[in-house]
Amino acid sequence: MMIGWILPSSSSAQELSQPLDSLLDEISSFSGNGHAKEALVQLDSIRKILLPAPDSEEDWKFKKAYGVVYMDQGDMDAAKSQMLPLYRANWKQMPQHIRGQMARAVNDLGLLYFRIGKMDSARAMHDHSLLMYQSVGDDKGISMNYGNIAVILSDIGRRDSAIYFCKKSLQIARENDNLESAGFALLNLGLYEIAEGTYAEAIRHLLESREYFKQMDRHDLIYRIDLRIAQFYLKIEDFEGARPYIMRGKEYADSVGIDAHLCRSYRNLGDYFEGIGDYEAALVAFDSVEVVARRMSHAKLVSIGVTSQAMVLRGMEQYRRSIDLYMKGIEEMGDLFPGMRVHAWTGIGKCQMALANYRAALNAAEEGERIARQAQIYESHRFDLIGLKVRAHRGMGQYKLAFDYLDQYQGIQDSTLTGADQREIARQEYEFQKIYEQRIYDLEREQSEVKHQHEMDRARITRNSIIGVTLLLFGALFFVYLSYERKKRDNRLLALRAEQLRYKHRQLEEAHEKEQALLNDYISEKDRRIAAITMTQMEFGNQLKKISDTIGKIQPATSKCGEAITQVQRMLKAGIKDENQWDSFVHQFDQVHPRFFDVLRNSYPGLTVNDQKICAYIKIGMDNKSIASVTDLTLNTVKSRIYRLKKKMGLEPDDSIREVVLSMN
Structure with missing residues (x-):
């Protein structure tokens, strides 16, 4: 060429x-x-x-x-x-x-x-x-630089600042009808929103970005969007949803033969195979990432390829090979990419934990913490590092230190906790609670033995006193004195045991409060997922409606063609009006809030089914705009319905219906 x-x-x-x-x-x-x-x-x-x-x-x-x-x-x-x-x-x-x-x-x-x-x-x-x-x-260049600054800030963990610069880039691009810059800004904004957990907004921005690039006939950029959408599905563990986007991206990368595209496709393939448990295929894919990245002299992608292979080997329980690859990745990074180095040291620590090398695991966690603090990215890696320290100290039998680190979880923001993280916290606290329950049981058993011994001593003293009365008066007084001293000692012991039990009781109450907080986080995460699924279903319904409207505009050539078009429209309308969507929503909602509808109907028997639906959407944290999208109503209509709903519930104008609904358990 x-x-x-x-x-x-x-x-x-x-x-x-x-x-x-x-x-x-x-x-x-x-x-x-x-x-x-x-x-x-x-x-x-x-x-x-x-x-x-x-x-x-x-x-x-x-x-x-x-x-x-x-x-x-x-x-x-x-x-x-x-x-x-x-x-x-x-x-x-x-x-x-x-x-x-x-x-x-x-x-x-x-x-x-x-x-x-x-x-x-x-x-x-x-x-x-x-x-x-x-x-x-040059507004195009200004928008492009704002977008690049946003990418850098996101890479070093300053996501809030990244979103700010990304929105500035998008604003300038739209003001100047710059489709390319607007498309890139929407792409990056979607990625940041995925990281923040706002999935409905993220997928909307990604699809809007894809539409911009489609208008420009930029297949290379459409390829990037497809990869990002695939990564979104991989993040929420919808592997079947991710597969078609991954395969389309791989076909395009093979057709153009550009190394950067090949690296991205192999990386997504590796994540997909790892997610479905095909570890051998995942290893091959991540090894391909490393090979192509070395050909490009791309240090970051080389490190990603190596450490990804280490993660797969850790999942296969080949911990020593995994540690070797993690160390190789750290050597490739040198003094660069602090976030990736922290992840690598965390992975080494987890491998050492699996091998019961608790001291080595603790050293790995401390090295990761040192790098994170030096690079000022400690907060974004705090959960993994503290969790590793908790498990290492517990493995070494240092329970007090383990609990001290466990308490630090309270300072971690909800946005840094994934569902897996929350389950890990719950599992650790449950295990520690079992340890302390066993200790309390041992203390109670010891107290019971002391009481039994005390009763036996009293019986023996009484018997000896009766015998002493028949003997010398001095002998009787002597035994009475012994009984008094023993009783005083036992009372001191009982008082000490009681104080210890009160202390353990306070610890159990604190553990219960932590467990309750984790449960609330779990419910919030479930609510966000229900909201995301509901928004996705609504988007699918809107697409069916658009297809139905478009088909309706087709002028049939023959009567048979007209009948076929009518039949297709009926099928599409049946899909749009599928009442199973609400049943599916209620089924998932009841798993998180099992008695919500019963309490709502008992408290406010005059509510209609539509009123109950709005209350359910409010319960999972949806705002008025999201409710309008899900119910296919205008925003003003939703506000009017909520105003009438407050009247039915007997609420004052200044009362917050959201606070009332959210307080129902």
């Missing part, structure tokens, strides 16, 4: 200066499609013809083009050597059209630093590029 222009055998700089920008753009595009070596040859040919003077306008253009091609070739050092002079140049004295090209080059330099894990340098490049774009009023 060759690009669509031919160099003349003898040309002057003046003859080529006019089309130089378009030629260099075409070469960069050619390089990005997997032909970096051929593009480099073409660049050298043009440079030999033009022989640009150092630091001239043409020299800056060539440096930018060389930097892009070297990046595509995987030669990061050469790319930096070409692009750094553009960053250091006094851009304020450059013409505006050159300033814009230099801004794009500095942006590409930021992408280079991001790929090799130097986040501080990447942020500095994008901030610099942003200033340059703002100086020339």
